[in-house]
Amino acid sequence: MSAVDVRQTAQQRESATTIYEKSKAGRRAFVPPPVDVPERPLDELLPARFRRTVEAKLPEISEPEINRHYNRLSKRNFDLDTGFYPLGSCTMKHNPKLHERVAALPGHARLHPAQDPKRAQGALELMWNLERALSEIAGLPHVSLQPSAGSHGELAGVLLTRAYHEARGEQRTKVLAPDTSHGTNPATVTMAGYELVKLASNADGGIDLDDLRAKADDDVACLMLTNPNTLGLFDPNIEEIARIVHGVGATLYYDGANLNAVMGISRPGDMGFDIVHFNLHKSFTQPHGGGGPGSGPIAVSNRIEPFLPRPVIVRGEDGTFDFDHDRPKSIGRLRGWQGNFGCFVRSYAYIRSLGAEGLREASEIAVLNANYLLARLREAGVAEYLPVAYDRLCMHEFVLSGAPMKRELGIKTLDLAKRLLDFGYHPPTVYFPLLVDEALLVEPTETETKETLDAFADAIADILREAKEDPEVARHAPYTTPVRRLDEARAAKQPVIRQPL
Amino acid sequence: MSTYTSVTDDDRAAMLAAVGVRSVEELFRDIPEAVRLGRPLDLPAGLSETEVYDHLRALAARNVSAEDEVSFVGAGMYDHYVPALVDSIVTRSEFLTPYTPYQPEVSQGGLQVMFEYQTAISELTGLPVSNASVYEGPSAVGAAGYLAKLTNGRPRFVVSRGLHPHSRETLETLSRGYGTTVDEVPLAAGVTDAEAWAAALDSDVGAVFLQQPNFLGAVEDLEALAAVARQHGAIVICACDPMPLALLKPPGECGVDIAVGEGQPLGNRLDFGGPSFGFFAAAEAYLRKMPGRIAGETVDEDGRRGFVLTLQTREQHIRREKATSNICTSQALNALAGVVYLSWLGRRGFVELGELLLQRTAYARERLARVEGVALLHEQPVVREFAVSLDAPVERVIERCAELGINPGYPLGRDYPEHPNGLLVALTERRSRADIDRLAEALGVAVAAEREGVVEVGA
Numbered sequence: 001m002s003a004v005d006v007r008q009t010a011q012q013r014e015s016a017t018t019i020y021e022k023s024k025a026g027r028r029a030f031v032p033p034p035v036d037v038p039e040r041p042l043d044e045l046l047p048a049r050f051r052r053t054v055e056a057k058l059p060e061i062s063e064p065e066i067n068r069h070y071n072r073l074s075k076r077n078f079d080l081d082t083g084f085y086p087l088g089s090c091t092m093k094h095n096p097k098l099h100e101r102v103a104a105l106p107g108h109a110r111l112h113p114a115q116d117p118k119r120a121q122g123a124l125e126l127m128w129n130l131e132r133a134l135s136e137i138a139g140l141p142h143v144s145l146q147p148s149a150g151s152h153g154e155l156a157g158v159l160l161t162r163a164y165h166e167a168r169g170e171q172r173t174k175v176l177a178p179d180t181s182h183g184t185n186p187a188t189v190t191m192a193g194y195e196l197v198k199l200a201s202n203a204d205g206g207i208d209l210d211d212l213r214a215k216a217d218d219d220v221a222c223l224m225l226t227n228p229n230t231l232g233l234f235d236p237n238i239e240e241i242a243r244i245v246h247g248v249g250a251t252l253y254y255d256g257a258n259l260n261a262v263m264g265i266s267r268p269g270d271m272g273f274d275i276v277h278f279n280l281h282k283s284f285t286q287p288h289g290g291g292g293p294g295s296g297p298i299a300v301s302n303r304i305e306p307f308l309p310r311p312v313i314v315r316g317e318d319g320t321f322d323f324d325h326d327r328p329k330s331i332g333r334l335r336g337w338q339g340n341f342g343c344f345v346r347s348y349a350y351i352r353s354l355g356a357e358g359l360r361e362a363s364e365i366a367v368l369n370a371n372y373l374l375a376r377l378r379e380a381g382v383a384e385y386l387p388v389a390y391d392r393l394c395m396h397e398f399v400l401s402g403a404p405m406k407r408e409l410g411i412k413t414l415d416l417a418k419r420l421l422d423f424g425y426h427p428p429t430v431y432f433p434l435l436v437d438e439a440l441l442v443e444p445t446e447t448e449t450k451e452t453l454d455a456f457a458d459a460i461a462d463i464l465r466e467a468k469e470d471p472e473v474a475r476h477a478p479y480t481t482p483v484r485r486l487d488e489a490r491a492a493k494q495p496v497i498r499q500p501l
Numbered sequence: 502m503s504t505y506t507s508v509t510d511d512d513r514a515a516m517l518a519a520v521g522v523r524s525v526e527e528l529f530r531d532i533p534e535a536v537r538l539g540r541p542l543d544l545p546a547g548l549s550e551t552e553v554y555d556h557l558r559a560l561a562a563r564n565v566s567a568e569d570e571v572s573f574v575g576a577g578m579y580d581h582y583v584p585a586l587v588d589s590i591v592t593r594s595e596f597l598t599p600y601t602p603y604q605p606e607v608s609q610g611g612l613q614v615m616f617e618y619q620t621a622i623s624e625l626t627g628l629p630v631s632n633a634s635v636y637e638g639p640s641a642v643g644a645a646g647y648l649a650k651l652t653n654g655r656p657r658f659v660v661s662r663g664l665h666p667h668s669r670e671t672l673e674t675l676s677r678g679y680g681t682t683v684d685e686v687p688l689a690a691g692v693t694d695a696e697a698w699a700a701a702l703d704s705d706v707g708a709v710f711l712q713q714p715n716f717l718g719a720v721e722d723l724e725a726l727a728a729v730a731r732q733h734g735a736i737v738i739c740a741c742d743p744m745p746l747a748l749l750k751p752p753g754e755c756g757v758d759i760a761v762g763e764g765q766p767l768g769n770r771l772d773f774g775g776p777s778f779g780f781f782a783a784a785e786a787y788l789r790k791m792p793g794r795i796a797g798e799t800v801d802e803d804g805r806r807g808f809v810l811t812l813q814t815r816e817q818h819i820r821r822e823k824a825t826s827n828i829c830t831s832q833a834l835n836a837l838a839g840v841v842y843l844s845w846l847g848r849r850g851f852v853e854l855g856e857l858l859l860q861r862t863a864y865a866r867e868r869l870a871r872v873e874g875v876a877l878l879h880e881q882p883v884v885r886e887f888a889v890s891l892d893a894p895v896e897r898v899i900e901r902c903a904e905l906g907i908n909p910g911y912p913l914g915r916d917y918p919e920h921p922n923g924l925l926v927a928l929t930e931r932r933s934r935a936d937i938d939r940l941a942e943a944l945g946v947a948v949a950a951e952r953e954g955v956v957e958v959g960a
Binding site: 015032035050058069070076078105106122149239265267294334335336356369375429449482483485487490501 | 860
């Protein structure tokens with residue numbers, strides 16, 4: 001820690017205090033409307049045996065203090081509106097402010113989900129239009145907006161696969177996924193009652209076709225694939241992969257986490273995929289909210305359509321919209337109501353703002369920005385410590401390996417990530433994909449400027465230079481954040497997950 | 502066309518040169534010709550911001566929201582007042598725009614909110630452990646089912662018909678994947694039929710599912726129903742409306758192992774059904790099998806108090822196919838709205854609001870029961886919602902009320918064919934006595950008109 005200023009920042013001096021610790025008996029914010037009906041004894045309305053004897057120990061606190069508490073807490077977060085957030089596979093692109101305004105219109109925000117469709121025509125039309133747009137982008141004819149997140153869409157997709165095979169009288173048992181897949185893929189496979197079979201990657205980072213041929217048999221229900229994959233590489237063998245998978249009667253599932261690379265350029269449906277999930281919170285800029293809400297619509301081919309979740313939106317001959325619940329082959333519901341409508345409003349606004357040309361431009365610039373940043377990081381002083389894992393042009397993201405950095409400079413990928421925080425950057429995704437030692441997965445997105453990418457590349461070079469002189473600096477970083485490195489082992493060993501009251 | 506990129510022609514030239522290619526097109530050379538689109542997407546041309554606003558405004562105007570009518574529709578989502586304070590906090594970019602808190606040093610705000618939220622949910626449910634939220638209500642029921650399956654692996658679930666129809670259907674959808682069957686126990690006099698409940702239980706039942714209050718608004722005898730299930734070693738799962746928990750005995754004190762529910766009533770807007778959040782709380786024994794994110798307290802290397810995502814060895818990004826769930830999205834922003842709202846209500850205010858709902862609901866129930874052609878569907882205790890049966894086609898009655906600017910409730914017929922003209926009526930603090938009186942009047946007029954209509958048709 002030698003050369004580092006260890007004086008505390010104002011935020012560091014302020015120790016974390018919860019809203020419960022600020023509570024003081026007798027304080028309050030809410031004043032209820034008057035009881036304007038004849039009051040009846042509690043015992044008469046709700047027998048004592050059903051009632052609470054001790055009230056929930058919520059805080060007692062005034063509105064100004066709640067306001068200050070949460071505003072101060074907000075400043076202990078790093079956010080996309082303030083700084084560069086190149087988190088791989090998360091597509092941290094700008095969240096247009098217009099979207100918050102249109103989502104908050106009372107006709108959207110105060111619309112009850114059980115409103116009769118006759119009196120929710122605007123909402124159904126919006127959903128219909130969004131379905132049509134997503135269908136065109138995916139190159140698959142049918143869409144369900146219901147799933148709440150990417151992982152929820154995956155579960156829908158694998159359950160659709162099960163229903164499809166069962167309707168043909170087949171009981172298949174296995175699902176294939178590459179070793180580079182997102183962790184949600186294998187977890188979903190297990191939840192849907194299938195056995196996971198892992199596929200190896202080839203030297204170019206794509207699917208090892210021989211391994212696929214060896215493992216693709218009549219027991220395989222589905223192959224789950226991300227393309228471009230989590231290495232940021234488009235698998236050029238996709239047509240052959242689709243042939244092999246379809247050859248054994250299995251379905252091909254597209255994890256849409258990386259769709260931001262190919263909007264308007266290449267469509268999963270045209271690649272041979274049967275089922276696609278979208279992440280509206282990635283490609284279509286629904287704000288991430290610090291970890292949700294998200295939305296994970298799915299698009300499917302004709303042979304999967306009969307099994308889509310209920311209800312589906314239909315348009316009558318007179319142009320009016322309705323929900324069709326009468327879907328006997330449907331896998332059923334995956335959640336309540338119609339999905340995360342508030343997210344639909346934002347993503348629909350985004351698609352209407354950009355149109356065909358704008359979506360394609362977004363993908364092109366996302367790929368240009370990624371390749372440019374990669375080129376900057378190939379420069380001397382960086383590339384020898386942080387080589388790109390697969391030395392090719394990348395799509396919208398790329399993977400570096402911190403293995404030489406760890407070996408030569410004595411700092412790990414984690415240390416680099418933590419030191420980046422002191423430079424005002426959110427680090428890339430670290431230690432994923434698992435295939436690459438000391439991995440850093442970098443996704444700059446299309447909404448960043450060349451200047452930002454240059455400054456980020458410079459910061460990485462600076463940190464490596466600094467580590468060459470004194471690796472201890474990075475090993476103990478960060479220094480300027482509201483708290484410094486946290487003891488995660490202790491949190492897991494002796495879990496304190498609520499305030500004792 | 503709107504754009505959110507900022508690459509100039511000069512930038513593009515410099516960037517391509519640095520990459521060592523001549524065109525942007527060349528960057529896509531790995532994509533085989535056969536799978537390229539080769540034409541523009543068939544989508545409407547992009548619009549300017551003002552045009553998008555006008556289009557969305559026009560669509561919104563074609564919906565009749567709770568802003569436009571006096572609505573008594575509930576059925577799991579409720580038109581409570583969302584205080585301005587909640588809007589102000591959840592629209593702060595520091596809460597709106599970050600990702601999941603993977604770097605805790607720069608995510609202390611979000612992580613502490615999760616910790617405070619978990620505390621509030623634990624208090625409401627009377628259960629010691631809560632996660633940081635899941636998608637929403639019915640899928641939380643499904644997630645609880647999967648937790649039960651992982652815990653005891655028994656082949657059968659038993660659900661009460663009082664469980665929200667969406668929850669029952671979601672549970673069936675998901676359990677089909679892992680091969681557990683779902684048996685339903687009917688209602689008697691508005692609550693779970695105790696005899697049928699006992700008869701349905703056996704040692705092969707992995708979990709039972711109840712709802713409090715149930716879908717028809719009735720308060721269930723949770724303790725008695727849970728006790729029977731526990732005798733057979735079944736895990737007791739209860740879906741709860743969080744608002745009545747201000748008054749009701751918490752599920753944790755009634756023998757419930759896992760309490761879940763739809764969090765929308767807590768400071769979240771209706772949004773035509775989402776996004777909202779699902780809460781998920783459980784007994785200590787389930788801590789290391791819970792789905793979803795969990796925030797925990799710890800210290801930093803200088804000894805400062807801090808918060809991290811913890812117990813991550815349950816989760817998909819570490820455990821992959823052996824994870825306890827595939828869920829990796831909590832509903833952080835919606836849960837934030839929930840905890841700000843609960844803090845705003847405060848310890849006393851939460852109870853006062855519950856009591857107000859109880860009194861107004863009792864008044865409305867009594868008032869409606871006196872309307873000609875309207876009868877109570879059951880007489881069980883209720884807190885904020887109750888069911889009636891109309892002596893007229895309920896859908897037609899709703900249409901007539903709509904003409905008077907009133908949405909009288911949720912028609913039960915599709916989900917409960919045994920109550921073809923049932924109507925579920927919900928109250929919030931936004932529905933005053935005057936509104937209730939208008940509802941009674943409108944229902945009276947509408948039912949009478951329909952009954953006359955029936956006579957005319959019959960004559």
